[in-house]
Amino acid sequence: MKREQTRSAHLAGSDDFAEQLAWRRLTAEHGDRLERILDEHGWPAEADVGEEAATGAWLVAQHADRQLGLQRRALRLLERAVADGGASPRHLAFLRDRVLVNEGRSQIYGTQIAGVRDGAPAIWPCADPDPARVDALRAEVGIAPFAEHTARHAPGGPR
Numbered sequence: 540m541k542r543e544q545t546r547s548a549h550l551a552g553s554d555d556f557a558e559q560l561a562w563r564r565l566t567a568e569h570g571d572r573l574e575r576i577l578d579e580h581g582w583p584a585e586a587d588v589g590e591e592a593a594t595g596a597w598l599v600a601q602h603a604d605r606q607l608g609l610q611r612r613a614l615r616l617l618e619r620a621v622a623d624g625g626a627s628p629r630h631l632a633f634l635r636d637r638v639l640v641n642e643g644r645s646q647i648y649g650t651q652i653a654g655v656r657d658g659a660p661a662i663w664p665c666a667d668p669d670p671a672r673v674d675a676l677r678a679e680v681g682i683a684p685f686a687e688h689t690a691r692h693a694p695g696g697p698r
Contacts, residue, residue: 540569541595544602551602552654563605570603573613582616584625597630601637610638628680636663649673649685660689 543565550562573596576583585593600613614634620626636646645666653661665673674684682688 540572541591541598544569544595544598548602566599566602567605569599570606570609573599573603574606574609577612577616582613582620582626584620584623585627586625593626594630597627597634601634604637604641607638607641610634610641614638629682632677632680632682647673648677648680648682650682650688652689662689 547562547565550558550565553559553562576596583593583596588596596613597617600610600617603609603613614631617626617631617634621628621631632648633650636648636650639646640651640663645664647666649662649665651663653663655661667673667676670685677684677688
């Protein structure tokens with residue numbers, strides 16, 4: 540699922556509605572599959588399934604924007620896995636921000652980009668408006684500084 544989503548991620552922001560629909564179908568299908576995995580096994584901890592599969596589970600949850608119940612469940616399970624040392628605090632920060640944004644609330648780590656406006660990434664609002672404090676929170680969980688993150692999302696920016 541991770542490879543398929545990575546390969547297809549460009550469809551999410553496509554100008555072609557058929558491509559957007561293909562992305563939505565793919566992420567919903569993967570979300571349903573992740574739900575079954577969570578039912579049977581709980582959160583796929585890195586020690587149990589390996590780094591690629593654990594990252595894949597996080598990525599599927601991250602992209603399940605039309606399945607907020609799944610995202611919330613994954614967030615709770617991922618919080619426990621991080622507390623037990625079995626998952627990435629970085630993944631937890633990204634998923635926490637994603638859930639907050641999908642709930643219409645301000646994000647904490649500034650990881651979620653709304654889109655590009657006037658050639659620059661438009662960031663969803665952060666609970667703390669001070670970029671230095673947001674960068675300190677980002678550093679605590681292993682996320683690059685805000686300026687580097689947004690530069691990667693700028694048109695023509697490094698990926």
